[in-house]
Structures are given as C-alpha cells and as structure tokens.
Amino acid sequence: xxRFALPLIALAVVxxxxxxxxxxxxxxxxxxxxxxxxxxxxxxxxxSEATTAEAKRLSGANAVRYLTPGMMVTMEFRADRLNLHLxxxxxxxxARCG
Numbered sequence: 001x002x003r004f005a006l007p008l009i010a011l012a013v014v015x016x017x018x019x020x021x022x023x024x025x026x027x028x029x030x031x032x033x034x035x036x037x038x039x040x041x042x043x044x045x046x047x048s049e050a051t052t053a054e055a056k057r058l059s060g061a062n063a064v065r066y067l068t069p070g071m072m073v074t075m076e077f078r079a080d081r082l083n084l085h086l087x088x089x090x091x092x093x094x095a096r097c098g
Contacts, residue, residue, distance in 0.1 A: 033097070034060060034082045034098075035097070039055070039095040043094070046091055046092075047084075047086065055084060059082045063078070064082045066084050067083055067085050082096075
C-alpha cells in the first residue's frame with residue numbers, strides 16, 4: 001500500500017509547483033528623470049500623501065521612496081525615483097534621486 005502512496009504523494013507535490021516567474025520591475029518611461037534641485041521646501045515635512053504628491057510634482061519623479069534610519073534598501077539606480085530620507089523624528093532630512 002505504501003508503494004502506491006509514495007508516487008501519488010510525489011505527483012501531488014510536483015503538481016503544486018508554480019511556474020510563475022517573478023515580475024520584472026517596470027522600466028521608467030524614456031525621458032522621465034528625477035531632478036532633486038529645488039526640493040528644499042520638502043525638508044522638515046512629514047510623510048503624507050500630500051508630501052508625496054508635492055515631491056513628485058517638484059522633482060518630476062515617477063516614484064517616491066521614503067527611507068528610514070537603519071532601513072534595508074535595494075541599491076539599484078532608478079533615474080525616475082526620488083528617495084526621501086527621514087530622520088528619527090519622522091521628518092524629511094534630505095532628498096536624492098536614484
């Protein structure tokens with residue numbers, strides 16, 4: 001009986017395997033680049049939807065990423081992304097593209 005059960009269990013496990021590939025991050029639209037000049041007005045503000053919208057408008061970035069002290073981040077450069085560095089008080093201390 002066990003001889004028949006083991007192959008069936010193996011087939012069930014293999015049948016559960018997913019062939020889905022991880023989604024590749026979307027590439028930025030050509031010609032869209034972040035510009036960190038003139039973002040001093042963001043310094044001292046707290047994270048909010050309004051701050052994110054203002055950051056996108058001022059920088060031309062497609063994406064905004066908030067970074068907190070000690071946070072692990074990926075190191076790939078994205079020309080269309082603005083990184084807002086938060087201090088321990090939760091306020092923006094600096095803004096850099098990438």
